[in-house]
Amino acid sequence: MFELVDGLPTFAQYAQNWNPDITNWLPFHWKGFDQTTRYTYALTDLKDADKLWSGLQANARTDIRKASQRFSVRLREEPVLDDFIRLHEQTFARQNKSSPYSQALIHKLDAACAEHDCRKIFIAEDEEGRAHAAAYVVWDGQTAYYLMGGGDPDLRNSGATSYCLWEAIQFASTIVDRFDFEGSMIEPIERFFRSFGALQLPYFRVSKTPSRLLKFRAALRTIL
Numbered sequence: 001m002f003e004l005v006d007g008l009p010t011f012a013q014y015a016q017n018w019n020p021d022i023t024n025w026l027p028f029h030w031k032g033f034d035q036t037t038r039y040t041y042a043l044t045d046l047k048d049a050d051k052l053w054s055g056l057q058a059n060a061r062t063d064i065r066k067a068s069q070r071f072s073v074r075l076r077e078e079p080v081l082d083d084f085i086r087l088h089e090q091t092f093a094r095q096n097k098s099s100p101y102s103q104a105l106i107h108k109l110d111a112a113c114a115e116h117d118c119r120k121i122f123i124a125e126d127e128e129g130r131a132h133a134a135a136y137v138v139w140d141g142q143t144a145y146y147l148m149g150g151g152d153p154d155l156r157n158s159g160a161t162s163y164c165l166w167e168a169i170q171f172a173s174t175i176v177d178r179f180d181f182e183g184s185m186i187e188p189i190e191r192f193f194r195s196f197g198a199l200q201l202p203y204f205r206v207s208k209t210p211s212r213l214l215k216f217r218a219a220l221r222t223i224l
Contacts, residue, residue: 001027012211020203033208039190040183041198042143046173055197056166063159064166071158072127075167079121079134081110087123087134088150106148113138122168124160132160135168144172145180165196 005027008014017038018025025035046052053061067073076083085103092099113119122135133151137144146168151161172179181193183201194200209215 001025005031005033011208013207013209013214015205015207018204018206020201022204025204025206028206028208031208033206036205036207037202038183038185038205040201040203041181041190041193041196042201043169043179043196043198044177046169046177046179049170049173052169052173052197057195057197060162060166060195063162065159067124067132067159067163071132071160073124073132073158073160073163074126075164076123076125076131079123081107081121083123083131084121084134084136084148084150086150087131087152088136088148090153091150094153120168120171122164122171124164124167126158130155132156132158133164135164137168137172139172139176142176143178143180144168144176146182161192162195169196 001024014033020040020042025033029035043052043055056064085106088106089099110119118140119136119138122137123131124133125131131152132155134149135146136148138147139145146165149161149164169179179198181196181198183193184190209218
């Protein structure tokens with residue numbers, strides 16, 4: 001850890017979300033870094049399909065059944081990245097927000113993941129070809145991560161978001177042992193992730209801001 005801290009280049013701001021498995025940040029504390037505990041949710045054993053289904057809360061099972069039975073939602077056979085991006089941006093637009101990352105960045109990320117064969121796009125659509133919801137999943141040797149998602153605001157009551165994630169979890173069970181929802185501190189999103197029977201896991205966000213200008217800007221934001 002000391003070698004890692006000392007090996008960092010000169011920076012104006014450092015902020016990183018650490019893997020939940022890394023629980024010792026003391027060397028960073030001794031070097032003047034700050035730490036905030038955040039939470040993610042994860043399914044830690046994907047091999048028992050019956051256990052996964054029974055672990056779902058009743059509302060999640062209801063949404064999955066509603067999407068597949070009442071709305072006849074199925075996964076699109078050949079999902080396209082731009083269709084995913086459209087659904088992803090619609091989710092932020094519904095909240096009068098912009099996506100925190102550009103389309104160019106998503107395309108760059110997707111190209112890198114596709115090159116390493118470690119990503120899959122899920123788009124749930126109905127019989128009329130309307131895309132209801134989408135999920136973007138990446139993985140390493142141990143864990144699949146729900147990196148991004150989205151949905152059509154006009155179709156958000158179909159249950160397709162739950163259906164899409166359930167399909168992603170089932171796919172992940174064929175390649176890894178764990179599914180990480182990339183947890184959120186936003187209450188409705190946290191409640192949604194928890195409905196899949198996932199385990200709450202704390203993780204550290206470690207940061208340091210030597211730049212006085214950035215410190216002033218951060219302080220100004222808290223005032224305004």
